[in-house]
Amino acid sequence: MAEASLDAGTPAGTPAAPPFRPGLEGVPATQSAICDIDGRKGILSYRGYAVDDLASQSSFLETAYLLVWGTLPTASQLEEFQQEVQMHRRVSFRIRDMMKSFPSAGHPMDALQSSAASLGLFYSRRALDNPEYIYGAVVRLIAKIPTMVAAFQLIRKGQDPIQPRDDLPYAANFLYMLTEREPDPLAARIFDACLILHAEHSLNASTFSARVTASTLTDPYAVVASAVGTLAGPLHGGANEDVLEMLELIGTEDRVEAWLDQAIAEKQKIMGFGHREYKVKDPRAVILQQLAEQLFDQFGHDPMYDLARKLEAVAADRLGPKGIYPNVDFYSGLVYRKLGIPEDLFTPIFAIARVAGWLAHWKEQLGANRIYRPSQIYTGPSGLTWQPLSER
Ligand code: CMC
Numbered sequence: 001m002a003e004a005s006l007d008a009g010t011p012a013g014t015p016a017a018p019p020f021r022p023g024l025e026g027v028p029a030t031q032s033a034i035c036d037i038d039g040r041k042g043i044l045s046y047r048g049y050a051v052d053d054l055a056s057q058s059s060f061l062e063t064a065y066l067l068v069w070g071t072l073p074t075a076s077q078l079e080e081f082q083q084e085v086q087m088h089r090r091v092s093f094r095i096r097d098m099m100k101s102f103p104s105a106g107h108p109m110d111a112l113q114s115s116a117a118s119l120g121l122f123y124s125r126r127a128l129d130n131p132e133y134i135y136g137a138v139v140r141l142i143a144k145i146p147t148m149v150a151a152f153q154l155i156r157k158g159q160d161p162i163q164p165r166d167d168l169p170y171a172a173n174f175l176y177m178l179t180e181r182e183p184d185p186l187a188a189r190i191f192d193a194c195l196i197l198h199a200e201h202s203l204n205a206s207t208f209s210a211r212v213t214a215s216t217l218t219d220p221y222a223v224v225a226s227a228v229g230t231l232a233g234p235l236h237g238g239a240n241e242d243v244l245e246m247l248e249l250i251g252t253e254d255r256v257e258a259w260l261d262q263a264i265a266e267k268q269k270i271m272g273f274g275h276r277e278y279k280v281k282d283p284r285a286v287i288l289q290q291l292a293e294q295l296f297d298q299f300g301h302d303p304m305y306d307l308a309r310k311l312e313a314v315a316a317d318r319l320g321p322k323g324i325y326p327n328v329d330f331y332s333g334l335v336y337r338k339l340g341i342p343e344d345l346f347t348p349i350f351a352i353a354r355v356a357g358w359l360a361h362w363k364e365q366l367g368a369n370r371i372y373r374p375s376q377i378y379t380g381p382s383g384l385t386w387q388p389l390s391e392r
Contacts, residue, residue: 200357272330
């Protein structure tokens with residue numbers, strides 16, 4: 001990785017500036033007790049609990065509580081949290097009306113970013129040192145983000161959004177609001193596990209964005225809106241959509257080798273592969289692959305899965321030696337496709353889950369805040385002579 005130093009020209013007695021690292025690779029930008037990643041062993045834990053255990057034993061809301069408040073809830077704390085989230089699922093008719101004026105061909109991530117930001121207009125009181133305010137904002141965001149994602153899906157099809165159902169748990173209710181059908185219990189359970197797997201991942205780009213925004217002491221809706229905008233990019237959350245497009249483009253298993261060799265020769269990034277932190281297969285990809293197989297066993301096989309496995313096998317040979325293996329996005333799209341979810345909702349679903357991690361980081365940032373203000377290495381001109389417009 002290229003490095004440049006500020007040493008040259010630093011006045012005597014001034015401490016040498018640290019080397020420049022593009023993308024801040026390897027540069028600690030905060031201290032955090034939320035999430036730990038061992039990228040060489042492929043281990044991920046939230047607040048000390050292995051993500052494998054959480055995905056198989058916990059629920060998304062319990063995991064969200066753990067992330068934000070740092071400990072597993074007691075039965076009564078969980079009950080109260082679930083009830084509060086359930087009570088705040090509805091969004092104002094004014095937000096729904098605003099969403100009806102969005103272009104129906106617009107990307108659902110843009111719709112989500114705008115509607116998340118609009119919450120700040122409705123809940124404008126800001127009391128960042130008040131635990132009740134923090135609790136209320138966490139509940140409101142976790143409750144309303146799925147409703148807004150499902151609402152835009154129906155609105156863009158020319159339908160009215162449907163109201164959340166109080167008798168359905170969090171994941172099942174989202175699938176119901178999206179498809180207007182009560183989901184199969186296995187499908188709902190698997191979807192809930194997907195939310196757990198996507199809930200947190202240390203200082204990824206959107207979480208960094210959330211912490212930078214939080215450090216200005218703005219409101220939590222602006223924090224989440226800025227993180228949603230960051231998640232939307234194809235190098236981050238947006239990759240899960242691109243994986244299915246890539247598999248559709250490859251088409252058949254016999255074309256995998258030739259396609260991959262050409263893509264590598266053209267220096268293309270293979271979507272759903274590679275990670276700044278992991279040099280082995282992402283542990284979330286391992287679990288998502290198992291979840292995909294459970295879905296195929298229950299609801300029928302998807303030939304695209306065979307294609308994906310072939311691509312993984314061929315890529316292990318070509319990219320494995322560089323530490324490039326499937327990441328979380330490689331198999332998640334196949335799970336969502338089997339659940340009947342449209343491709344451009346994959347990233348908004350990532351956001352529904354990651355809001356838990358963003359809020360955990362928001363709360364942690366407020367606990368020991370200092371505004372983010374890194375330095376830069378200026379590379380532009382200096383001392384230029386002003387030219388009047390008539391002489392340019
Ligand atoms: N396909 C082919 N080569 C790759 C890939 C890939 N997916 N990822 C990294 N490389 C190569 C890259 O070409 C470079 O090679 P060289 O040293 O010969 O120039 C080397 O590996 C280092 O790549 P980098 O881009 O500097 O690595 P990074 O740590 O900056 O990027 C990444 C990490 C995730 C952005 C990158 O692996 C990538 O673009 N992957 C594809 C997009 C993707 O799947 N994103 C989802 C990431 S996981 C979920 C999330 O964060 O939201």
